[in-house]
Amino acid sequence: MKTALGIIITGGNNLKLKELSAKRSVSAIAYGGRYRAIDFVLSNMINSGIKKVGVVTQYSYRSLMDHLGSGKEWDLDRKTGGLFLFPPYLSGEGSGWYKGSADGMYHNLSFLKRSKEEYVVIGTGNCIYKMDFKELIDRHEKSNADISVCCRDMSDIDAEEIKHFGMVQIDDNGRIYEMLEKPNNPKGTLASMGIYCLKRTLLMELLEESASKGLYDFVRDILIRKTSELHIKGCVFDGYWRSMSSVPMFYKTNMELLDPAIRKELFLDGGKIFTKVKDEAPAKYNDEANISNSIVADGCIIEGEVINSVLFRGVKVAKGVVIKDSIIMQNTEVMENAKLTNVILDKEVVISEGKELKGESTFPLVVGKRVII
Amino acid sequence: MVSKEIVGLLLAGGQGSRLGILTTEMAKPAVPYGGKYRIIDFPLSNCINSGIDTVGVFTQYQPLELNAHIGIGKPWDLDRVNGGVTILSPYQKSGNSEWFKGTANAVFQNIHYIDKQNPEYVIILSGDHIYKMDYSKMLDAHKKKNADATISVFEIPLEEAFRFGIMNTEEDGKVYEFEEKPAKPKSNLASMGVYIFTWEVLRQYLIDDNNNKESDYDFGKNIIPNMLKDDKRLFAYSFEGYWKDVGTIQAYWESNMDLIERVPEFNLFEQDWKIYTVNPVMPANLIGPTGSSTHSIVAEGCMVYGSVKNSVIFPGVYIEEGARIEDSIVMSGSYICKNAYIKKSILCEKVRIEEGVNIGLGDDIVNELKPDIYNNGISVIGEKAIVPKDTVIGKNVVIDRDVTADDYENLQVASGATIAKGGTE
Numbered sequence: 001m002k003t004a005l006g007i008i009i010t011g012g013n014n015l016k017l018k019e020l021s022a023k024r025s026v027s028a029i030a031y032g033g034r035y036r037a038i039d040f041v042l043s044n045m046i047n048s049g050i051k052k053v054g055v056v057t058q059y060s061y062r063s064l065m066d067h068l069g070s071g072k073e074w075d076l077d078r079k080t081g082g083l084f085l086f087p088p089y090l091s092g093e094g095s096g097w098y099k100g101s102a103d104g105m106y107h108n109l110s111f112l113k114r115s116k117e118e119y120v121v122i123g124t125g126n127c128i129y130k131m132d133f134k135e136l137i138d139r140h141e142k143s144n145a146d147i148s149v150c151c152r153d154m155s156d157i158d159a160e161e162i163k164h165f166g167m168v169q170i171d172d173n174g175r176i177y178e179m180l181e182k183p184n185n186p187k188g189t190l191a192s193m194g195i196y197c198l199k200r201t202l203l204m205e206l207l208e209e210s211a212s213k214g215l216y217d218f219v220r221d222i223l224i225r226k227t228s229e230l231h232i233k234g235c236v237f238d239g240y241w242r243s244m245s246s247v248p249m250f251y252k253t254n255m256e257l258l259d260p261a262i263r264k265e266l267f268l269d270g271g272k273i274f275t276k277v278k279d280e281a282p283a284k285y286n287d288e289a290n291i292s293n294s295i296v297a298d299g300c301i302i303e304g305e306v307i308n309s310v311l312f313r314g315v316k317v318a319k320g321v322v323i324k325d326s327i328i329m330q331n332t333e334v335m336e337n338a339k340l341t342n343v344i345l346d347k348e349v350v351i352s353e354g355k356e357l358k359g360e361s362t363f364p365l366v367v368g369k370r371v372i373i
Numbered sequence: 374m375v376s377k378e379i380v381g382l383l384l385a386g387g388q389g390s391r392l393g394i395l396t397t398e399m400a401k402p403a404v405p406y407g408g409k410y411r412i413i414d415f416p417l418s419n420c421i422n423s424g425i426d427t428v429g430v431f432t433q434y435q436p437l438e439l440n441a442h443i444g445i446g447k448p449w450d451l452d453r454v455n456g457g458v459t460i461l462s463p464y465q466k467s468g469n470s471e472w473f474k475g476t477a478n479a480v481f482q483n484i485h486y487i488d489k490q491n492p493e494y495v496i497i498l499s500g501d502h503i504y505k506m507d508y509s510k511m512l513d514a515h516k517k518k519n520a521d522a523t524i525s526v527f528e529i530p531l532e533e534a535f536r537f538g539i540m541n542t543e544e545d546g547k548v549y550e551f552e553e554k555p556a557k558p559k560s561n562l563a564s565m566g567v568y569i570f571t572w573e574v575l576r577q578y579l580i581d582d583n584n585n586k587e588s589d590y591d592f593g594k595n596i597i598p599n600m601l602k603d604d605k606r607l608f609a610y611s612f613e614g615y616w617k618d619v620g621t622i623q624a625y626w627e628s629n630m631d632l633i634e635r636v637p638e639f640n641l642f643e644q645d646w647k648i649y650t651v652n653p654v655m656p657a658n659l660i661g662p663t664g665s666s667t668h669s670i671v672a673e674g675c676m677v678y679g680s681v682k683n684s685v686i687f688p689g690v691y692i693e694e695g696a697r698i699e700d701s702i703v704m705s706g707s708y709i710c711k712n713a714y715i716k717k718s719i720l721c722e723k724v725r726i727e728e729g730v731n732i733g734l735g736d737d738i739v740n741e742l743k744p745d746i747y748n749n750g751i752s753v754i755g756e757k758a759i760v761p762k763d764t765v766i767g768k769n770v771v772i773d774r775d776v777t778a779d780d781y782e783n784l785q786v787a788s789g790a791t792i793a794k795g796g797t798e
Contacts, residue, residue, distance in 0.1 A: 033657030034673075072447075258659070260676070267656045277652040279448075281641035282408035282672035282686075284633070289667050297657035298409075298673055301642065313657075 004119035004137055005081075005200070006045040006053040008038065009101045009218075010064060011126055027125025028063040029244050030329055030347075032257045032266075033297035033312050036067055037244055038125040039275045040266075046074050047271025048133035050121065052081035054111050056104040058088050058097060064125075067276050074274045084111060100216030106207040112200055120203050122218070124194040128253055129241040130266050130273075131195070136235060140197040145233035147202075149176060149223065150195035152237050161249055165191035166219055170234040179224050179232075190234070192219070193241055240265050251344060251364045254310045254327050258293055280313050288319050297330075304334070312347070325361060343367065376491035377427045377456060379512060379569075381420045384476050385413055385500035386433030391621045393746045394755045394773060395721065399438040401620070402500025405704050405722070407632050407641060408672045408685050411442055412619060413500040414650045417449045417458075420498075422646055423508035427456030427490055430500075431479045433463060433472060448649045461486060475590030481579040487572065495575060497568040497592060503628050503639065504565075504616040505646050511569055511610050521574045521605040522597070524548065525567035525612050534558035538593050540609045548607040551597050562609055565616060568592060574605065615639035623749040626719065629685045629702050633668055653688040653705070663694045672705075679709065687722075696726075701733075710762075721756040721774065730760045735767035738789035747771055747789075 010027035027038040038055075045053055053076060057064055070076075071083030086108045088097050098104035105112070105122075112120070119140070121133045131150070140148040151170070154162050167186045169178040179192065196218075206222050215221035223232065240262055242253040256262050267273055280299030285291065290305040299314035304321030312330040317323060320337035329347040334340065338351045342359035346369040351357070355373055359365030367373065389401025396404060402413035413430075420428050428451060432439055445451075446458030461483045463472050473479035480487070480497070487495060494515065496508055506525070515523040526540050534555065540562045541550040552558070578596050582588050588595045600607055615638050619625040631637055641648055655674025660666055664677035671681060674689035679696030687705040692698065695712040706723040709715065713726045716733030720726070733752050740747035747753065747769040754760065755774030761781060766772070767788030775794050786792060 035656075257656075260659075260661070263656065263659065263676075272654045273656070274654055277654075279647050279649050279652065281648075282670045282688075283658055284642070284670045285666040285668065285681075286635050287668050291660045291666060292664065293660070293662040295657045295659050296671075299642070311657075 002119055002137055002141060003117040004048075004050050004121050004133070004197075005115050005117040006041075006050045006133075007105060007120060007122045008041055008045075008053060008055045008125050009104065009122065009194075010038065010055060010057040010061070011124060025057060025061055025064045025125070026244070027057075028067055029126060029250065030312060031128060031244065031254060033295045033310055034277075035273065035275045036064075037128065038064065038067070039273055040128050040130070041123040041125055042068075042074050042076075043271060043273045044129070044131050044133060045121065045123070046076070046274065048121075048131075048137075050133060051076075051078065052084070052115065052117065054084040054086055054108060055125070056086045056098070056101070056108065058104065061087050069276065073276050084108075086111070098216075100221070101218040102207055102210050102222055103216035105203070105218070106211045109204060109207060112204050112207075115200060117200055120198060120200050122196040122198075122203075124243075126245065127194065127241060127243045128266070129193070129237075129239060130270055131237060131239065132270065133197070136195070136197050139235055140233070143174070143233050144231070145175075146198060146230040147223070147232045148197040148235045149179075149232060150193040150237050151176075151190050151234040152193050152241050153189050154191045155189040157242075158248070161243075161246065162186055162189065162191060164245060165243075166194075166223075167191050168234055170236075174233050174235075176227060176232040176234045179219075179227055181220055181224060190236075193237060194243075196223075197235075247344070247366060248363060251327065255308070255325070257295060257310065258308065278313060326364070346371075349373070378492060379425055379427075379494040379496055379508075380487060380490045380492040380572075381416075381425045381428035381496050381498060381508075382480055382487070383413070383416055383420075383428055383430045383498045383500055384479060385430050385439060386436075386473055386479065387499075387501065388434045389501065389620060391746055392619075392625060393622060393743065394753055394771060395622075395625070395719070396435070397755070397774060398435055400432065400434045400436060400500075403435075403438040403442060404619075404625070405687060406503065406619065406625075407629060408670045408687055409653065410648060410650045412503065413439065413442070414449075414648055415503055415505070416498045416500060417443075417446075417451070418646075418648045419504075419506050419508060421449045421451060421649070423506075425496065425508060426451065426453055427492075429459050429461045429483060429486055431461050431473065431483070433479070436460075436462060442651060444651075448651050450649070456490070459486065475588075475595075476592045477579055477582055477588075477596050478590035480575075481583045481590070484576065484579065487576075492572050495570050495572050497566075497570070499566045501620060502565065502616060502618055504612075504614065505639075505643075505648075506567070506612060506614070506616075507646075508567075508569075511567070511612075514608070514610050515569045515571075518546070518608045519606065520569075520608045521571050522600055522607045523569045523610050524597070524607065525565045526562040526609045527565050527612050527616050528561050529563045531558060531561045534561050534563065537563035540564055542609045546608045546610070548601065548609055551593075551601060553593060562611070564593065565612060566593070567612075568597075569610075574600075622719070622747060622751055622753065626702065626717075626749070626751050630683070630700070632685065633670055633683060655688055661694075664692070679711075679713075717750055717768075718752045718754065720754045721758070723757045724754045725759045726754075727760060727762040727764075729763040730766070731764075732760070732766040732770075733768060734765065735788045737768050738787070740769045740771060740791060741789050742791045743771070 076083035283300040286303045289302040297313040304317045314331040316333045332349040339356040350372045385402040451458040617628045658675040661678040666681040671686045672688040678694040679692040700717040704722040710728040713730040750768045752770040758776040761778040766786040771791040773793040
């Protein structure tokens with residue numbers, strides 16, 4: 001296999017995620033009872049034989065840093081290669097906050113310069129999917145394209161959401177001839193997944209060139225600008241893929257994991273998904289536990305009724321509680337006889353006795369971190 | 374090198390033969406426990422939680438699982454530049470090479486390891502018990518009494534004292550006599566096999582003991598009595614709390630079941646004394662639309678479409694619709710097909726129970742081959758064994774590891790029977 005290194009762009013904050021992203025990077029958004037979004041791209045890279053990964057981060061990166069640590073959970077605490085974190089830094093020239101994704105990579109150009117890997121796989125940190133990047137690199141190499149962009153038919157995603165994607169048009173040979181960022185009236189449903197593969201040397205040239213012109217964004221200023229100049233190939237992916245870019249998408253994506261087929265695709269087929277694990281005891285179900293169609297992480301103690309819900313680690317559900325169609329994040333406590341329907345509780349929330357909260361299935365009620373109700 | 378005040382010495386070489394097929398291919402300390410742990414996680418976690426960051430683990434019997442589990446000690450934060458965990462197995466020497474002849478001999482053969490750490494004290498632990506204990510408090514007591522040895526003791530009912538090593542003490546806790554399994558016990562203080570020694574003192578006793586060709590080279594049988602004979606300062610240290618030897622199938626099963634109580638006496642959820650282990654890389658458990666789970670603990674990666682009641686389920690177990698599991702322990706990676714019914718059984722790792730199987734029904738007849746091991750109504754299915762469709766299995770039955778459908782003569786396995794690979798032994 002050709003050698004490749006990985007770069008993960010963790011993105012800015014996202015107002016559409018409201019409280020969920022107020023204190024954390026979108027890549028650190030929780031998923032599936034025990035994961036954070038970035039675990040997927042990172043595990044995909046590891047499972048594809050990538051041994052060196054740079055994470056470009058800027059907005060509220062403390063939670064992300066805390067999650068990634070030395071990278072040991074992903075086997076990335078290496079002497080050769082391993083995990084590199086790139087928060088913004090100050091130095092003599094042109095430094096400070098990253099102005100865009102290309103700028104973020106440009107500021108860490110020495111990482112690329114010092115590497116010897118032939119290819120670079122770039123991904124974003126907020127998407128849930130399982131992909132073999134080895135195959136992507138192979139396809140890229142065979143196609144003789146300059147850049148490969150992973151695309152997917154997004155017709156299984158709400159039209160409103162598609163408006164926030166980068167829409168692409170490809171010709172019969174798979175070449176991208178048009179790419180539009182967040183169009184109001186998207187043509188078709190084929191969108192970029194934010195996953196790119198190209199030669200390391202080409203990436204360095206492109207980054208230097210755009211920096212010299214005062215341009216900062218990888219999609220807008222490189223891919224879209226150079227659509228005709230470069231041979232950009234669309235690599236169509238037909239597996240499960242979700243971007244947790246808004247509260248409804250966060251809710252939908254988490255709930256979809258109740259589908260055993262999706263659980264199988266993400267976790268059982270191919271490589272494992274690694275995450276930082278806290279040492280919790282296995283989930284405990286007491287006598288009154290009445291649980292159905294739900295995901296329950298370790299450290300939970302369940303004494304009430306839980307239906308169609310996702311419970312993160314260390315959640316306590318007391319007697320008489322009814323939780324329906326909800327997502328409850330870590331260490332949240334729901335006291336006796338509380339009733340929750342269509343809600344998202346962030347971590348360490350306390351719902352006191354008998355309280356009732358109800359959201360809409362299309363727009364769940366969100367309760368922020370450490371709120372006591 | 375910075376010398377350590379205290380070094381932990383964990384004796385993990387025992388087979389635990391009374392655990393039957395649970396320990397055919399692994400040492401007792403490696404036996405899975407409590408939904409995700411192994412027995413050795415308890416003393417190891419106690420060490421790190423007590424501030425002991427240097428631990429030698431003595432292995433001898435079937436060490437593969439144990440070595441793989443411990444690795445370089447990461448889960449317990451024992452991957453240290455200075456100290457950390459070291460696996461000490463028997464090794465060849467110029468001159469005579471030998472196995473560890475006893476607990477004291479194991480330590481004797483590794484004197485150089487301990488000397489290198491240059492500790493003031495050592496704590497001897499075994500990998501056989503489930504308990505949470507702050508060894509630093511015991512060390513404080515040892516120092517306060519200016520003791521040569523401190524022996525942790527547990528109060529047991531006097532009528533059971535004849536099964537234990539009993540410490541007879543003066544009022545201040547000074548031990549004047551040690552009786553192994555006394556017919557007429559004078560006290561109810563049972564030794565837990567946890568000893569703190571002043572290293573300088575113990576070191577000499579180990580050397581002298583090794584020179585005695587008649588010795589059993591055992592802490593309980595030789596070192597402690599020899600020290601008493603010489604009037605050394607031995608003190609009992611009372612431990613209160615949950616402490617269980619899980620040395621028999623019955624005790625092992627009971628101790629696992631203790632964990633599922635509403636507020637268990639032994640609580641794994643306490644955040645200030647966590648028990649560490651190698652965490653499985655698996656998603657959170659899923660209870661399906663047809664599934665249920667009550668009065669049970671269920672680990673990561675399980676998918677439950679049937680019902681689980683009064684049971685302990687390890688990671689990655691799949692339970693199909695209509696299957697019922699009651700009063701049982703199911704270890705990692707086992708698969709239970711539709712409409713199977715499992716009652717009061719232990720299923721080892723990666724067992725496959727096919728459709729419509731019944732286990733644990735019928736009369737309580739002790740196992741014919743090993744009545745002293747399987748006699749409490751619990752049936753045990755060995756690692757990677759297969760139980761074919763519609764088989765009915767009684768109580769105290771043993772299905773040995775790797776048994777396949779061809780090994781069964783018929784679909785009725787009566788209580789007390791044993792099925793081994795290649796036919797009944």
